Amino acid sequence: DAMVIQNPRYQVTQFGKPVTLSCSQTLNHNVMYWYQQKSSQAPKLLFHYYDKDFNNEADTPDNFQSRRPNTSFCFLDIRSPGLGDAAMYLCATALARNPTDTQYFGPGTRLTVL
Amino acid sequence: KNEVEQSPQNLTAQEGEFITINCSYSVGISALHWLQQHPGGGIVSLFMLSSGKKKHGRLIATINIQEKHSSLHITASHPRDSAVYICAVAPGAGSYQLTFGKGTKLSVIP
Numbered sequence: 001d002a003m004v005i006q007n008p009r010y011q012v013t014q015f016g017k018p019v020t021l022s023c024s025q026t027l028n029h030n031v032m033y034w035y036q037q038k039s040s041q042a043p044k045l046l047f048h049y050y051d052k053d054f055n056n057e058a059d060t061p062d063n064f065q066s067r068r069p070n071t072s073f074c075f076l077d078i079r080s081p082g083l084g085d086a087a088m089y090l091c092a093t094a095l096a097r098n099p100t101d102t103q104y105f106g107p108g109t110r111l112t113v114l
Numbered sequence: 115k116n117e118v119e120q121s122p123q124n125l126t127a128q129e130g131e132f133i134t135i136n137c138s139y140s141v142g143i144s145a146l147h148w149l150q151q152h153p154g155g156g157i158v159s160l161f162m163l164s165s166g167k168k169k170h171g172r173l174i175a176t177i178n179i180q181e182k183h184s185s186l187h188i189t190a191s192h193p194r195d196s197a198v199y200i201c202a203v204a205p206g207a208g209s210y211q212l213t214f215g216k217g218t219k220l221s222v223i224p
Contacts, residue, residue, distance in 0.1 A: 042200070042214035088155050099144040099204030100162055108155035
């Protein structure tokens with residue numbers, strides 16, 4: 001089945017130790033989004049790719065970077081995780097950047113920072 | 115910036131009850147999405163509305179553009195409907211970023 005896959009589902013890292021989260025999709029969608037969702041809060045958009053074009057949200061910390069080596073894969077790199085970065089990280093895809101386009105979400109990666 | 119308010123924040127219902135979750139927003143939009151998030155974390159898109167009403171199985175979503183209000187109804191609720199339901203709005207044409215509500219946590223008791 002076509003889907004959005006995130007690995008790992010659970011990630012534990014130490015304070016300051018770099019971590020990479022991955023997202024892959026079989027939908028051949030042009031847009032890939034990364035969201036951060038903290039407990040009991042709404043998802044917050046970190047950045048997105050439209051094809052190879054990277055778009056960073058203004059308030060996304062420099063500690064967060066992303067790579068999209070091809071259409072199918074997108075990575076979220078956290079260079080020096082702090083305790084405040086513990087959250088669920090959600091990847092979503094969409095065919096295009098239209099407000100009416102459905103976003104297809106992956107299952108998320110829950111990040112714990114010790 | 116659009117403010118999205120959902121009510122209630124928490125809802126407990128007996129199996130079989132009719133459920134309504136409300137969403138209000140402050141600025142005109144081009145589309146409104148209803149999403150479902152299960153305890154494991156994954157989010158599923160239920161509906162996209164730009165006007166009127168949509169139905170899928172036991173779920174019905176309506177939107178009133180003039181009143182800036184949408185409702186999600188669940189008929190004959192079931193424990194498997196237990197989840198967080200999130201309303202997200204998309205602003206005018208040319209803007210893609212969704213503004214999310216904080217969600218309504220629904221628990222359906224057998």
